[in-house]
Amino acid sequence: MKTKYIDLIEQTFDFPQKEFNLDENNKLQFHGIDLSKLIAQYGTPLKFTYLPKISENINNAKKWFANAMQKHNYEGNYNYCYCTKSSHFKHVLNEALQNDIHIETSSAFDIDIVENLKAQGKITDDTFVISNGFKRDQYVKNIGRLINNGHNNCIPIIDNYEEISLLSQEIKGNYNIGIRIASEEEPKFEFYTSRLGIGYKNIVPFYNREIKDNPKVTLKMLHFFINTGIRDTAYYWNELLKCMKVYVNLKKVCPSLNSLNIGGGFPIKNSLAFDYDYEYMIDEIILQIKQTCEEAEVPVPNIFTEFGSFTVGESGGAIYEVLYQKQQNDREKWNMINSSFITTMPDTWAINKRFIMLPITGWQKEYERVLLGGLTCDSDDYYNSEQHMNAIYLPRYSKEKPLYIGFFNTGAYQETIGGFGGLQHCLIPQPKHILINRDADGNIVTELFSQQQTSENLLSLLGYDYTINNKLDNANEEVNLETTIN
Template sequence: MDKYTDLIHQTFDFPTEEFTVENNELFFNGIPLMDLIKQYGTPLKLTYLPKISSQIQKAKRLFNDAIEKLDYQGTYTYCYCTKASHFSFVMEEALKNDIHIETSSGYDMQIVKALYKKGKITKDTYIVCNGFKRKRYRQWITEFINDGFVNCMPILDHLGEIDYYKEHVKVKTKVGMRLASDEEPKFQFYTSRLGVRYNDVIDLYEQQIKPDDRFELKMLHYFINTGIKDTSYYWSELSRFVRKYCELKKVCPELDTIDIGGGFPIKTSIQADYNYQYMTEEILRTVKRICTEEGVPEPNIFTEFGIFTVGESAANIYSILDEKLQNDKELWYMIDGSFITNLPDAWALNQRWPLLAVNHWDKEYRKIQLGGMTCDSQDYYNSEMHSFQVFLPKVPKEEPLYIGFFHTGAYQEQLSGYGGIKHCLIPSPQHILVDRQEDGTLKSWQFAPEQSYESMLNILGYEI
């Protein structure tokens, strides 16, 4: 009999640092998942808080080690990209690690205000304000600046944005400027809609920023959608960006920082296949080389990692409700949730995550398709990053089969609309938080129950 445990051990170098199996049951970062299932039931979303901190410390260590190894003269600052997950427990865990914040909308500023009131940040915390800004966003940024948040830094996204700050900012302040990067060659258009054109950078500084003593251009920012990858496209865009930094630095002495955005990936399969150390060192080596060629001091470096910070901290756990053989070869396992509503990137972007059975590792495996509970034909999951198929244990009669999708901590609730109205009124699953106490033991609690029908009917305007 071909057991599921044999399939996993033959396919991967298993167990891993985060995945282990005891008595044919899966552990995730030391969490006995079956114990959580017995306590809370399914479907459930879990977030393991210590993973957030360990990811931040990993990135800090990578950059600081590379700075020392290469004798790089700039500093490194870690910002968390709030749009990856706005939850308070994510923000507060991340901020334990002496980090800073990158925002992308006006409502982010109210989260920042709430964090300040709780003493989680100070007026010295960097607040890197990105995005195309409507009046409300610009207004709240201005209020922060005038209230003494000395490192609240609007990143100019278009030529006219500076006009509002000129009219309303009352104190000396730092500003940044985002450059519009070229998109990947296979993309549907050539240049990002976000940021200022390369050809407009010098004029924007000399005509709009330099003449006003209140404003100090400190940061040049860019980001590319593919993330930080070892491709000719990435290195050419980074090099072009650093060349423009050097050109601007020669006319703007106070400019001393580049923000290379986010883009460190997370594991979408059980095994890691990304060389973080090489990429970090190569980024710094590229910046250092170009600055030396241009005779310009090496800039301080900011990153704003979102997916990397929170992605690997979470998992979605489901029960297999039943199986359906729809023809001679297509066997469906039906989950007690929905990919469209719970994991929208699976539907919209064909995103894949590590998928493992939680129990029954000693059972025979079979090829299956996974179906969600909506009535939409697109609500399915039938391939893995390492395979065009999905294999899971046979469902025994005596006990349900439970499965887990892992590293689902970034963007899924934000994209699906947490607590709102979902396709076919599929509710948001309950959310469980897991932490470690000082003695190393695990502690879990329910952050939110499964969404109720009453909350949905209230949103839809029904009287109940």
């Protein structure tokens, strides 16, 4: 009877897979990285970012779009934009920008990051900066400053009727804009229409009223995005077709319009059973856009995408140790990890998101069904099922041999949602974070990005004078020393 954990995985999935395999000691490797060696060197809890995966995904998407455009004789260009809100970290932007890409921003401070990168030569005036989001005050001023300083490829995407007048007050010369479509959401949503953008039926009238005769503003782009992302569903294709109807109608009255931004939304691998045909979806999108334009007798647009999670999500991971197992009743075993799900992977708590979860060690042990619990005293700090099944199975726990588990493809949003370097729920410290790269010979190299938070960090944020604690510690040491001497 096959009862080992390795048997369970091999019976359930195709394994090993491209990024996951076992070494000669039956320990998990991720993209050829010896995770046990990382644990030995850095300890746990540990977060990591595998930088080469960012470039790999960018270049895959660029290749798929190039192939589809060549296949269908598509005459427009393709521009890959990185959606910075997925992860603003310098190491992420530095890796992504090595691949001739562009940037999509969401808020005022994003523009400060763009200017910083531009000063370092990471971004040039040829880099498109697509400025999305609801714009007020500082965001408008920062966009204006960027354009006034010569970055004419900054394209603010108009989200509401007032933004053109606000931008025109800040921008000295002429400038280009886009308009975002307020897409209609899936029936399961609690609302019918996105809060972002301008309604389908209002866009052409808005152009005729506010833009057509405005000598300062040139409309270049129509922006389309839906919350469910790019998926092979009747809903997605219907929304894309509605978007294209707006595009061709707008193009007939606006000759300057030459670009369609289809936003982001490519899914990332969240299960060993993940199956998504990226090439088919891109091929079909390009075909649908071309056919619609040919039927309307208008030129095809340049295509922009804004991939965030797809860019950075699959580069990230987290490793924890199972500290203890609690048998709470006759059926439920709780494996307690040495961190918190709420603070280190908030998507699991906030939107019930699931990531790939695999043990690093123990693959030759028998498996058991467990629940995973975090260290906070919050009843919601747990992880109880996988994307592909309604339970969690792990190698059997024993006190004698540590059990380490990894969560993979966690690189998007977790730090910005959970808060990096700030207060954490129940004051659970933020884990150590390392960067993983490869040298010119393909060897793995690691770099410590941030240490685990200390009590001094947290007390300072809370307004306490942690020097008092240092004085108390010193006093206790003196008392202990005196007691020892006596």
